[in-house]
Amino acid sequence: MGDAHRYVPASDQDRREMLESIGRASIDELFVGIPAHLKIGTALGVPGPLSEVEVLAEIGARAQANRAPDPAFQFLGGGAYRHAVPALVDHLISRTEFYSSYTPYQPEISQGTLQAMFEFQTLICQLTGLEISNASMYDGASSLAEAILMVERQRPRGRVVISDRVHPEYRQVTRTYLGALGTEMVMFGHRADGTADPEAARRELAAKPASALVIQHPDFFGCLEDVETLAQVAHDAGAALVVAVAEPVALGLLKAPGSQGADVVAGEGQSFGVPVSYGGPYLGLLAARTTFLRSMPGRIVGEARDVDGRRGYVLTLSTREQHIRREKATSNICTNEGLAALTAAIFMATVGKSGLREMASQCYAKTAYARAAIGSVRGCRLPYAAPVFNEFVVELPAPAEDVVRRLHDKGILAGLPIGRYDAARSRQLLVTVTELNTRAAIDRLARELGGL
């Protein structure tokens, strides 16, 4: 049994004295505005109060009810990635000055958050090769949806063309966001090697004007896209190229999309030190060319000078935002993913220039090794030939869900069954490899797949 009042400093005596000092006889007098018959008269079946010891036991039991194998034996990705995280990251974001502060509306006493977000924006610009970044969106999927709305605001065509290699959940979220505004979303297909087909894109763009061509790079199946050609195709048709990046660690090794012609990058930042945490909280990345500045959604931090000429930082361009513009705002977003953006910034700062490249190189090399090892297993087939970053598709001799279940019992999480998104592909498995998967674990996975 816990003390239901332990987070409220006021004692019963404090309550009495405070009521007396404001001339009230009881707490109930303060709630006269709520009609009496609306007041709760019964127990609602909500658990608690519990002591900390009991709470920990209760939630600890939940944690133990999950059964995940050793990290080296997990080959799950598909939009959420495990990477090495320096211990200092969690230590620093646990400083109460960061995590228990609000959106920095009052810059004079929020410079810590504001400067960290200015640095975050800079890091994202450097990473993506684009000119501007905001201070985060909710996640990769909603960031992509908002990126498309942003492009549509600037060049309204009521139509966007999207690759079928984009994460299925990103496409679903985009459909939800575009639906009510009546913007049409048309899919285009891929080539035999697994990459988005520029000719198919060209045909869709020629059929009817569209504001954006949308691809994912590396794509949902791990393949590296031909961003330059796709940018050319988009620009030839007067459309912007929007590149979704679900695995930003890849940009430590791969050309910046901005340098390849991308106009907008919308991505997921979870890979940068944010725990997979059953799907969230993560953070959306959104970077673009300067032409999109005034139509960008979300918080943006800018440099400013104080009355004494000192450098500082403020939330800026707020006339785009809902609290000023209301229904004419560029988005309804208010709270973003501040602490997750801080996590990503600290991660990038610590891993640094050489570390991010090394992490990405290891992902690439280990994935190449795993792909060769599994590709040579009898009964397994690699449907796509294009180079991949840290995940690849394997066609199995048995339904992927069954294989995942069998290997899970042996302490391996073999990958993501693609049939969850496309019933026709029930034998395909998306296998993800990062620097945390050891050669021994990869060899074991290949052996087990060979023994099916």
Add this chain to the structure above:
Amino acid sequence: MEPRSLKAAERLLFEISRPGRRGFALPALDVPPAEPPARHLRDDLEGFPELSEVDVVRHYTRLSRLNYAIDLGLYPLGSCTMKYNPKINEKTARLEGLADAHPHLPSAAAQGCLGLMHDLERALAALCGMDRFTLQPAAGAQGELVGILMARAFHVDRGKARQVVLIPDSAHGTNPASAHIAGYRVEQVPSNAAGRVDLAALRERMTGEVAVLMLTNPNTLGVFESDIEEIARIVHAKGGLLYMDGANLNAFVGIARPGDMGVDVHHLNLHKTFSTPHGGGGPGAGPVGVRKDLVPYLPVPTVEKEGERYVLRHEAPKSIGRVRSFYGNFGMMVRAWTYILALGQEGLRRNAEMAVLNANYIRHHLAGTYDLPYDAPSLHEVVFSDRRQQEAGVHTLDIAKRLMDYGFHPPTIYFPLIVKGALMIEPTESEPREELDLFIAAMRAIDEEARRDPALVRTAPHTTPVRRLDEVAAARQPVLRWTPVS
């Protein structure tokens, strides 16, 4: 270089970077090296920092000291509910097994996560008197969008989407912005002299084209919409739905339930009522509750219990779809669930009581000093204006900035828009009386300063790491990233 002092500005990451420094190492590569084809390969991460571990730790520790935080004292931002964030919440969210649970775990391996989500949903439904909740929205504003999209799907199912969403003039800006993205035209409903919805105006505007009335309750003046049942009747009589913005639920959680008031859809903010930290601007979480008729439209996937097993259900033909990848901000759900377990219904009710008592304590002791434009009973927050101080040429912004010199974060200012020069104060239940007394004393002292030495107030703050920043110039010529000095 600026000499070192505790108020010294911290240089940017990119300015303290030194070539060749490293703060990170991986195990040696245990497979043959491989590289992508040259056409994909990047030369260099131009400009990316090179720092040691010590450099990084000092940089962010110094930055942290430039922030105000709830653990330092009262943070009275109205409608933001800056309450204490219990430390146990941070511990449970980081438990191995939860923090490292991958979202693509087979459901048999994720029973702990799914069970927690299931139980949290049921507890929120019980506390709010709704039939179901979705936990997917990542923040309150995304919850609003989900709520309005569900209302839209409800109307489409019954023939047509309708065209209008009605919103009171005291509402948060996210309400009209969310309604707009959901494809609706926004029309305003004025407030009456008591600061509540003007029923006559509502009746007039409530036509068969109105899909939804979005109502914040208690509203942004901190006043309970005591006509809420009549409001629900007016809306329902024309076939509309009543949406409640639950941003201010902390005022009556455990005391009354939206579902009993005729509310059809509402969101709440786990980062307000349920104590998950604001993190300098998120992450939040904005669960949305619905009554039975709207259950078919909930976003997918939903968490269901089948016998003793928890499963994710992706098939729902009438669902509005997804608004976020995976299942939402799970880590925030763990924190909120921890909080509910710790407090129970009784503790949550106690929170609401103390939040309201604290607000009324501030109101009572400042009403003689600051103008109170609406004298309807306050619940969790009180809205003053700068009308009296204006006589001395001192405005709300000045009062807010001067509060910093007294060691407080300012209240929400210039909102709600229906109060000119608004100072919107929400103390929450987390403050002891001594802290409120200090705040009241500071507000009175500022009022005296406004008369005696207005320039002192108008040029505040004087003691912060930076002083007033030129936001106009910052927006006119935006510098939004660091670039190397050429």
